[in-house]
Amino acid sequence: MTSIWEPVIGLEVHAQLLTASKMFCGCRAQYLGMAPNSNTCPVCLGLPGTLPVINQVAVQLTIRTALALNCEIPEFSKFDRKNYFYPDLPKGYQISQFDLPLSLNGLLEFEVEGRLVRAGITRVHLEEDAGTLHHAGEIQNASFSLVDLNRAGVPLMEIVGEPDLRHPVEAPAYLAALRRTLIYLGVNDGNMEDGSLRCDANVSLRRTGASELGAKVEVKNMNSFRSIQRALDFEVARQTELLDQGQSVAQETRGWSELEQVTVSQRSKEEAQEYRYFPEPDLPPLVISRAYVAELRAALPELPMATRRRLREQYALSEEQARLISETALDAAYFESVVAAGAPPAAAANWQVQNLQALCNAAHISVSGCPVRPELLAELITMVVTDQVSGAVAKEVLAEVFETGARPSAVVLARGLGQVSDTAELERLVAEALAANQKASADYQGGNDRALGSLVGAVMALSRGKANPKAVGQLLRDRLPRK
Amino acid sequence: MAIEHTNLSDPAGIDPKQVARLSRLSRLGLSDDELQRLGSQLGAIVAAVDKLAEADTDRVDPTAQVGGLTNVCRPDVVLEGLSQGDALANAASQEAGLLRVPAIQ
Amino acid sequence: MTLLDRSIVELGRGLRTGEFSSVELTESALADTRTVDGELGAFLRTTAEAAMAQAAKADRQLAEDTGNRSPLLGIPVAYKDVLCTKGVETTAGSRILTGFIPPYSATAIERMEAAGAVGLGKLNCDEFAMGSSNENSAFQTTRNPWATDRVPGGSSGGSAVAVAARMVSAALGTDTGGSIRLPASFCGVVGVKPSYGRVSRYGLIAFASSLDQVGPLTKTVEDAALVLEVIAGLDARDSTSSSAPLGDLRGALKAGVSGLRVGIPKEYLSMEIEPGVRDVFDISVSRLEAAGARLSEVSLPSTEYALAAYYVIAPAEVSSNLARMDGVRFGPGFGSAPNLMAAYESARHLGFGPEVRRRIALGTYVLSSGYYDAYYLRAQKVRTLVSQDFEQVFKEVDCLISPTAPTTAFRIGERLADPLAMYATDLLTLPANLAGVSGMSVPAGFAGGLPVGLQVLAPYMGEATCFQVAATIEEMAQIWQIRPAGHANLESPV
Numbered sequence A: 001m002t003s004i005w006e007p008v009i010g011l012e013v014h015a016q017l018l019t020a021s022k023m024f025c026g027c028r029a030q031y032l033g034m035a036p037n038s039n040t041c042p043v044c045l046g047l048p049g050t051l052p053v054i055n056q057v058a059v060q061l062t063i064r065t066a067l068a069l070n071c072e073i074p075e076f077s078k079f080d081r082k083n084y085f086y087p088d089l090p091k092g093y094q095i096s097q098f099d100l101p102l103s104l105n106g107l108l109e110f111e112v113e114g115r116l117v118r119a120g121i122t123r124v125h126l127e128e129d130a131g132t133l134h135h136a137g138e139i140q141n142a143s144f145s146l147v148d149l150n151r152a153g154v155p156l157m158e159i160v161g162e163p164d165l166r167h168p169v170e171a172p173a174y175l176a177a178l179r180r181t182l183i184y185l186g187v188n189d190g191n192m193e194d195g196s197l198r199c200d201a202n203v204s205l206r207r208t209g210a211s212e213l214g215a216k217v218e219v220k221n222m223n224s225f226r227s228i229q230r231a232l233d234f235e236v237a238r239q240t241e242l243l244d245q246g247q248s249v250a251q252e253t254r255g256w257s258e259l260e261q262v263t264v265s266q267r268s269k270e271e272a273q274e275y276r277y278f279p280e281p282d283l284p285p286l287v288i289s290r291a292y293v294a295e296l297r298a299a300l301p302e303l304p305m306a307t308r309r310r311l312r313e314q315y316a317l318s319e320e321q322a323r324l325i326s327e328t329a330l331d332a333a334y335f336e337s338v339v340a341a342g343a344p345p346a347a348a349a350n351w352q353v354q355n356l357q358a359l360c361n362a363a364h365i366s367v368s369g370c371p372v373r374p375e376l377l378a379e380l381i382t383m384v385v386t387d388q389v390s391g392a393v394a395k396e397v398l399a400e401v402f403e404t405g406a407r408p409s410a411v412v413l414a415r416g417l418g419q420v421s422d423t424a425e426l427e428r429l430v431a432e433a434l435a436a437n438q439k440a441s442a443d444y445q446g447g448n449d450r451a452l453g454s455l456v457g458a459v460m461a462l463s464r465g466k467a468n469p470k471a472v473g474q475l476l477r478d479r480l481p482r483k
Numbered sequence B: 001m002a003i004e005h006t007n008l009s010d011p012a013g014i015d016p017k018q019v020a021r022l023s024r025l026s027r028l029g030l031s032d033d034e035l036q037r038l039g040s041q042l043g044a045i046v047a048a049v050d051k052l053a054e055a056d057t058d059r060v061d062p063t064a065q066v067g068g069l070t071n072v073c074r075p076d077v078v079l080e081g082l083s084q085g086d087a088l089a090n091a092a093s094q095e096a097g098l099l100r101v102p103a104i105q
Numbered sequence C: 001m002t003l004l005d006r007s008i009v010e011l012g013r014g015l016r017t018g019e020f021s022s023v024e025l026t027e028s029a030l031a032d033t034r035t036v037d038g039e040l041g042a043f044l045r046t047t048a049e050a051a052m053a054q055a056a057k058a059d060r061q062l063a064e065d066t067g068n069r070s071p072l073l074g075i076p077v078a079y080k081d082v083l084c085t086k087g088v089e090t091t092a093g094s095r096i097l098t099g100f101i102p103p104y105s106a107t108a109i110e111r112m113e114a115a116g117a118v119g120l121g122k123l124n125c126d127e128f129a130m131g132s133s134n135e136n137s138a139f140q141t142t143r144n145p146w147a148t149d150r151v152p153g154g155s156s157g158g159s160a161v162a163v164a165a166r167m168v169s170a171a172l173g174t175d176t177g178g179s180i181r182l183p184a185s186f187c188g189v190v191g192v193k194p195s196y197g198r199v200s201r202y203g204l205i206a207f208a209s210s211l212d213q214v215g216p217l218t219k220t221v222e223d224a225a226l227v228l229e230v231i232a233g234l235d236a237r238d239s240t241s242s243s244a245p246l247g248d249l250r251g252a253l254k255a256g257v258s259g260l261r262v263g264i265p266k267e268y269l270s271m272e273i274e275p276g277v278r279d280v281f282d283i284s285v286s287r288l289e290a291a292g293a294r295l296s297e298v299s300l301p302s303t304e305y306a307l308a309a310y311y312v313i314a315p316a317e318v319s320s321n322l323a324r325m326d327g328v329r330f331g332p333g334f335g336s337a338p339n340l341m342a343a344y345e346s347a348r349h350l351g352f353g354p355e356v357r358r359r360i361a362l363g364t365y366v367l368s369s370g371y372y373d374a375y376y377l378r379a380q381k382v383r384t385l386v387s388q389d390f391e392q393v394f395k396e397v398d399c400l401i402s403p404t405a406p407t408t409a410f411r412i413g414e415r416l417a418d419p420l421a422m423y424a425t426d427l428l429t430l431p432a433n434l435a436g437v438s439g440m441s442v443p444a445g446f447a448g449g450l451p452v453g454l455q456v457l458a459p460y461m462g463e464a465t466c467f468q469v470a471a472t473i474e475e476m477a478q479i480w481q482i483r484p485a486g487h488a489n490l491e492s493p494v
C-alpha cells in the first residue's frame, strides 16, 4: 500500500487485576458465573453513606506492571473522580486517576513481521470497573436494559499507549506482547473473550512525513485480536477514502460492529463527555516510597522478550521454538524443568511444543498445569534417546501419562512396551519377516535400498512396535549381504 | 502572576444556554421557568464567589483534603457482601435478579 | 420537669440506683415525641419498638452489672436522618430517598448502640444537610422551641430541637459549614464539630466529603464529652478517619482556663453582629478573663475569602456525591419514563428540592472545563490559605472564641428568598470546616429571649481545649438548666 496518508494509532488497554477482592470493597474480584447482583455490598452498590478503601494489592500489582513496562513511578499519586451518568456506574462517577497517575513514560518492545518495534506507554493508572448491562438485541433498539453490578468495582488497570503505531498490523502485535507481559507478571489472565482484557484504539491519518496529527477517531468494541486488526484496517481505509476525496475526518467515537465488519459512529465530539474530574475526597493520596519501588523492581520476573532471547541462546532453540515456549512464564519454566531433569533441550522443546501442547490444547489445560509433570516428560524423553522405547510407542505412553500422571517407565513396564534389543529375540523376528517377504529381500539384495525399510517395518509390526529399529536394520543388513 | 480574571460571570445571571447545559449534565430536568430562575440565582452566587479572584494564591498549593493522611489501604481480603435479595431490596424496578432501567437510547 | 431535664451523668446515677429504669425513661421520652414534638417537628420517624427493646436490654445489663460501664447505657438519644440506620428508613430529608432502607448503620450509630444508648428515631434536617434553617427539608419545618415562629437553625435543626426540648439526652448531627454549631447556638444546646477525621463518616450520607463531620448535640458540655468519647476513633471503613488520640476530655472539663491563651479573631468580630449577641460575647470574654484566661486579638486574614471558597468546594463535591441518586438502585424510581435520560431527569427533578438543585448546578459549573481553574482550583488554594491562617494563629493562642452566628434564630421564611443571605449565616463557622480544626458551640446567654451560643475553635485534633473553655463558659453562664417551655419571652438573664 503506497498511500500519501500515514496511520497514527495508539491503544488504550483495560486489564482487570488478579486480586482476591474488589478495588474499594471486600467483594470478590472474580465474578464470572455468579448469579446476577450476588457479588455486591453497600460500597460497590454505591449506596448512600458508603466509602471506598484502597485495595493495597491492586496498587502493588499496578506498580509492578508499570515497572515491567519501563515506566517512571512518581512519588506522589492520587485518585480522582470521573463524573458521568450511566446505569452500570452506581455512584455516578468512576474512581480513577487523572493528573497524578501511579506511573508515566514507559516503553513496550515487540516484534512484528520480524521487525522490532518500540512503542511508548503514556501511563499506567488504576481505576474501578463498571457493572455489566444486558439487553434484548442491540443496545440502540432495546426497550429496556438490565444491570448486573457483580463486576462493579473490580480493580482495573488502564494502560495508555502513545500513538506510536504506524500500521494496523502493529496493533494486535502490541496487544499480544502486552498481554504476554501481563500474564508473565501474574497480574491479569489475558482473557479477551470474558472481557478481563479490553482494548480501544485511537486512529488518525496524517500526510506521510507530517508531524501534526489529524482528527482522532476512537474505536471501541474490539473483542479479539482479529477484530482489532479488521477494525483498524477498516478505519484506516475509511479515513483514507475520505481524505483522498478531499473530505475531512470527524473527531468522534466509533464502535466496531462484528456483524457488519464496519465501524459505526457512536458519539460526536459535540456530544463528548464532560467528565469534571476532581480529586477524590474520600481517599487520602498515595506516597510511593523509593524503597518500595526498588523492592517491587527487584521482585520482577524475567519478561517475555528476555526469556525468548535466553531460551534461544542458552538452549540453542529455533526462533519459533523459543517463541512458542516463552508464550507464558509457566511454559518456559516447564521447559527448563524438563531440561533440568535430564532431557536434551532440542528433544525437550520438540516434545513440549508438538506432542504435549497438542494434548493440552485438546483438553483445554495448560502445559504447566497438566498431569505430565516435567520430570515425567524428561523420563520419557530419556527413554526415547536411549532407545528404550521407540518414538511411536513414546507417544502412546505420553497419552497415558497425560491421562493418569503415572511414571512413563511404569506404563512401559505394565504394558510390556519396552523396546526389544535382545539379539536372540530379534533374530527370530527377522527370520520370520524374511520368510514372509522374500520379494523385498531379493529387491534389497538387488540394490533397492527402499526395500530395507519395508523389511524393518515388517519386523516392527511383528514385534508390535517394540523392536529397536536400528538394531533390526543392522541385523537385516547382516542377513542380506549384497554382492 | 497577578489576578488572572475578574468577574467571569455576569451578575445579572449566567447565560441561559449554559444553565441548560448544567441542567442536562447533572440530569436535573429543569423546566424553562426553573432554568430562568436558577440562572439569575447562580449569577448572583457566582458573582459573590468571584471574590476568590482577589486572593493572592501565587505559589500556593491547593488543598483537596485536610488531615495529612497518606497510603490508607486495606488488605486484599474477601468479605461477606449482600445477598441478591438484599442488594435489590431498595430498587424500584427489577427483573430476574437484575436492575431494570428504561431504553438507554 | 421531666427526667430528661437531667444531664446524662445524673440520669446514669438514677438508672444505677434504681430510681427509674431505662424502660421508664424511654417511655416518657417517647411520649414527648408524640406530644411535645407535635408542634416542633424534630422527628421524621420514631422507632418506638426497637427503642423499648433496647431499653429493656439496658435494664437487664444494669441489673446484672454486666460490665457495660458506658455512661450512655439506657440513655435516650436520636440521630439526624443523614446517618444511615440499618433496617430503618433513612431519607436525609430528601424525597429522592423516600423508602430507602439501608442494610447497614453508620459507624457512629453502631458505636452509640454498642454503648447501650437507646435510639428513639430519626431527626429532621435540611435536605442532604444543605441549609442553615431546616426549611429545606422535603418533609416538614422544624420549629425553634424557644420561639416557634423561628427556625431552629440548620442543617442539624431536628437534632438541636430534640435535645433543647428535652425529648432526648443527646443527638448526633453533622457539620459541614456549621450545621451542628449553628442550630446548637439557635436552640441553646451544646454542639461539637470534631476535627476532620475524628469521627468516622461511614454511613453518613455525604454532603461535602472533605468537610463533613459527625458530632454530638447535648444539653451540657460534659454530656457532649461522653458522647464524643463513644463515637470518636479510627474506622477501617473510612479512609479519612484518624487514629489520633482524643485526649483527656473529662480532665479538660475540670481544668479551668487559668493561663490559657484565648484569641479573638478580629475578622470575625468585625462582621455585622447583632448587638444582643455581641453583648453576650463581651460578657463571656470578661468572665473568661476573670477566670484567668489571657485574651488577645488575633488575625485570620483569609477569612474574607472563606465563604467564597466554601461555596465552590462544597457544591463541587455535592454535584458528584449526589450523582448516585439516580433512581436505579434505591429511591422512588422514575415512573414510566420512555428512556434513560428522561428517567434520570424525572427521578432527580421530582426528588431534589430547589436548594439542592441550585448547589448541584453550581458545583457542576465550577468543575466544568473552562471554569475549573478560576473557581475550583482557586478555591482549593484559598483553602490552603485559610488553613495556614489557623496554623499561624494557633502558634500564638491555644484557642479562639467568637459568637457562633452573627444573629439569634431568625424567623421562618425570612431568608428563604435570598440564598446569599442564608449562606452568610455560616460566615463564622465554615472556616473551621475548610481547615478541619475542632470547634464547638456552647450556650452563653440570651438575647431577646433567644439563646446565644459562643464558638470555641481549637487546633486540629485539639478537642480537649474546646471542652476546657466551653466547660468554663457553661459554668459561668449557669443557664443549661433553663428549658425553653414557657420561656419564649424570657429576657436575657445575663
Ligand SMILES: [Mg+2]
Pocket (backbone or CB within 6 Å): A096, A127, A158
Ligand atoms: Mg479508564
Ligand SMILES: [Zn+2]
Pocket (backbone or CB within 6 Å): A022, A025, A026, A027, A039, A040, A041, A042, A043, A044, A045, A153, B081
Ligand atoms: Zn462490594
